[in-house]
Amino acid sequence: AIDPEFEQSYEQIGENDDVAIWSPDGEELTEEKQGIHGTHVAVDFDICLADGACLEDCPVDVFEWVDTPGHPESEIKAHPTHEEQxxxxxxCVDVCPVDAIDVDPS
Ligand code: SF4
Ligand code: F3S
Known part of the structure; x- marks a missing residue:
């Protein structure tokens, strides 16, 4: 499951569409190691296996598919593009079968 304390244990190394990218050891990410994307709505790309329930069920369409060619779990991931909504x-937290998502309401 995603580490709910990732804001302490991971390092933010960049962003994509204003969505933060976090690396587990602060090192550059690779095709095989994708890290966590998002902060309010955080998706651990290294756990996501493209089930798609989050995209289907989110009432305000926070997620969009992004391509992650070469990743061992799946070659697309649910990106929290519109996490501010x-x-x-x-x-999404309840339906993800692999607990890849953390939502922090604070
Ligand atoms: Fe969408 Fe998840 Fe936020 Fe609900 S908690 S609005 S499903 S991103
Ligand atoms: Fe991935 Fe879980 Fe969504 S596996 S596509 S984050 S439901």
């Missing part, structure tokens, strides 16, 4: 309903 999140209404903290927690549906």
């Amino acid at each position: 999140c209404i903290d309903c927690m549906l």
